[in-house]
Amino acid sequence: MPFSINRRQIILSSSAIAASLALPRIALASDEGGTATGVRYARRDQINNGEPIRLEYWEWSGQRAEYQRAWAEAYSEMYPNVEIEIVLQPWDSYWPSLITNVPAGAGPAMWHMHASKMVEFCDGNLMDPIPASVADADYLNHHWIGFPEGAMSCPGTGSLHTVPMGAMMPLLFINLDKWQAAGLTEDDIPTTWDQLREVAALLTERDGRNRITVAGLSMDGQEWLQNAVYQQGRYLFNADGTQVQVQNPEYRAALQFIADLVHTDGTLDNEIASQRYDGFAAGQSAMYIGFSWIAGFLRANRPDMNWVAVLLPTPDGDLAPAYGNIRFAIEAVVNPYTDDTTKEVAWDFWHFNYSRDDVIVEDLALFNGFLPPYDQVLGDPRVEGDVLASTMSPAGGFGIINDLPNVVRDEQLELVTAVILGQGDLDTLMADSERAQNALLAERDNWNIIERNYANHAMMIADQ
């Protein structure tokens, strides 16, 4: 569907991307080394002396298992004595399982890691340090977008255990069938919060009982909150990252927006809000605000759905002072407690994968709806031709890298639910939530809050 998005006349290109484009392209031998990561892989005669070895590789998402199996096959083709089994484990039991199994020496050889769990895994020493053959810190420092400010290494020690598979940003997903049915065109794509409310009202459908059957707009409330607060120049934490700041006008405005949708406009209600992205996939909402990985979910599970993703509206249409939250998805992790042979094979597997640009670009990034965070491949035709990647890239420099502690995430979600259910006035709810979040934060010393590493920190509200 030809749906060009040219809504921002001035493309405020990201400082990181701009800087990277200015760098001379380093020509790498592409047949044996990856352009993206600078990692070269030379095929060995044999590994593990040709003796059979079996490795487990854990993943929580069924759709990713497909390409992971393809990697495993490609590797086994080179070294037929190696068998890599992809084991699926749902998110809820995935993390407790790793945390108890790995130190006991029983966990998988490798697993798919998630940035929100880094602090906990660093604390417990649950990840093997990444060898220089797989990731050269100096090279990454120059070519991995967000490396210095993203602080992917463990807090305190600074050791590196994993490299990212992609950067994701929040986007506005639009169901085009519903959009067109409401008589809207591409000129109507909202860029400000007010416009967003207006089109949401137009898209809302009700049944004979006046119940919402299609909500104009729904969102992951926690993500909305985080992005909306950033968009107004406000950080979520105080300067030393020990406490949250909730009781301020920006936070209030972000909550008020949701309250307006539900209680004033009637374009969203609790039933649909609680369905989240499944609801958008089921056609229960016409627009959805969520991270770009939802694109991967929609492609895999709703191949016939007619949708498009555009940049989030901001309070007044500008990307400055900030656009929203950037999160890094990370991949390679090896179990430090397995025997040395297993470790060697596991790292060799990653070494092989990270030398392959098609793995970095197609599988890890674009398939999942991520932007490959390696500047050397941004000019790759596959990236340039990817609708989602080109949609996200203008906002890249206005993304604030931070993965929230789970305790804060959960409390924010509770706060949004309370607003949607109308459980009291905003100021009381905010005061309660601030107290609750700070009490939970006090249970740990270092949460590795890195939001103030933001490249455009100077644009944010001063002295907060």
Place this chain on the structure above:
Amino acid sequence: MDRVFRQSAWASLVLWAGALVMLFPAVWMVLSAFKSPQELLDYPPTFLPQAWSFEYIQYIWTERNFGRMMLNSVFVSTTVTLLTVLSSAYIAHVFREFRFPLRRPLFYLIIATTMIPLPVLVLPHFQIVYWFGWLNTYQALILPYALWGFGVFLIYQFLAGFPRDLIEAARIEGASERQIFQYIVLPLIKSPCVALGIITFLHQWESLLWPLIAANSPDMQLLPAGLAALSNNAIESADLFNPYSAALIAAFPLLVAFLIFQRMIVKGIAMTGIK
């Protein structure tokens, strides 16, 4: 006499209607288990599947490890049941038959343990298993439940009602104590043992809390814990699957057993309820 003890017509109707309501979740589960995950998103919901397909059940069974979990659940539940019944019968028999030091206080202690709620023991059990390095092992799932104070009590009560002359006679014949237990006592207490076995198996099969904590690796998980994790579709999971298919796999074995052994199971439950 039956003419007196009988139901009015409208009350019978209410009972039958209630029975249908009770059955509905099971019927709905079976119908929905054969729908595609996409069909489940349809609104308004469909009643019968558009196309009956085993694909979704198969996916859960193989890709989502439910086959392995079924094996684990069957093995753990069966082992716990056998251990509980045998050790309870043995201990109850010895405590009734013989006098030895500390018999009384020990017996009261066993009865007293039934007052301790199992969730309260989850923390220390985790600590023990953690110390031993037993997380994600069968022994962690089985050992804490291998004996049950209530089981000892139940069988002791039944034994107390039986005459001892058979035992005395066997002893005079020269039977060993093990033989007496095996060939005379066990057959006598068959029905309370079956009853205890049934409720122990039921508890184990359904048990969620301890397996959730003690065994969460893919190859050691039990059905309820695996099902709970799969159905709590976290926002990050990004998978569309049919929760009914998973529930059907977890519920199927006992529902079938119930249809076949209903009389025995109901009798067993009723027996353990009468104190």
Place this chain on the structure above:
Amino acid sequence: MTSRNLFIYGAPVLAGGFFLVWYILPIGWVVGISFWDYSPIGSNNAPAGLDNFREALFEDHVFWAAVRNTVYFTFGNVVLGTILALFIANGLARLKLVRRFAQTAYFMPTLFSVVAAAVVWEEIFQPRFGILNNGLYYITDLLGLPPFPEIGWTTTTEWSMPTVILFGLWKFLGIRIIILLAAIEAVPRDLYEAASIEGGSRWQQFRYITIPMIKPAIWFVVIAGVINSFQVFEPMYVITDGGPLRSTISIVMLITETAFERQRFGYSASISVMLFLTILAVTAVLFWLRSRSDEI
């Protein structure tokens, strides 16, 4: 040691050893650790005095939410469950036509794995798109009745606990009926015969013959129901995950969450201790009430 002695002393050693390792020492450990800041994985373990108890009782509103919810569940589940089971058991005992089918239907949930049932329940009770609200609306619409309103079963704070209680009623009705039915069937039929000759109605038979005769079974159902309900975990863990807004978090849920998600074993242990003492106290009161009711 002779094999006879081995056989005899094996039992107390086995029983003593087992209950010492898995019950007595653990309960002592829980009590001890409740006065500490402790986590088996973490390193900053220190004595905490009464801090854990003070925090739970005076600072932690989630603790009180859990207490309130658990009491709410217990009350609803035991009172409604017992009354319902009593009437149904009485009805089933007197049912002549297709009794076996009805009985099977009422017993079925007992054998329906609780987690699987809760997963199904969660889908059925989804307010906007689930089969229950839509089905009820469809039926009322068909019959020309006023439309059945959309009830926010799992998604509103008012209805979440009633939904979990309804689940409890459905799931645990069977076991209650089995016990009460067995007791009713054991009541001598000639008592009813005599009553009917004197012109007693069915209600009077129920009230003045059945209930007094099966009182021990009723007490058993009530006491077991209270003890089990105080430990409720699975229904809310699966159906609502304690939400929305903690409106269905139970004490046992809080215990596991505190220990295994927040690594606060000491705090979790202090809640465990309070739960244990509460269950003991409530059970004692119920037994006292039972003995008093016997005297009257």
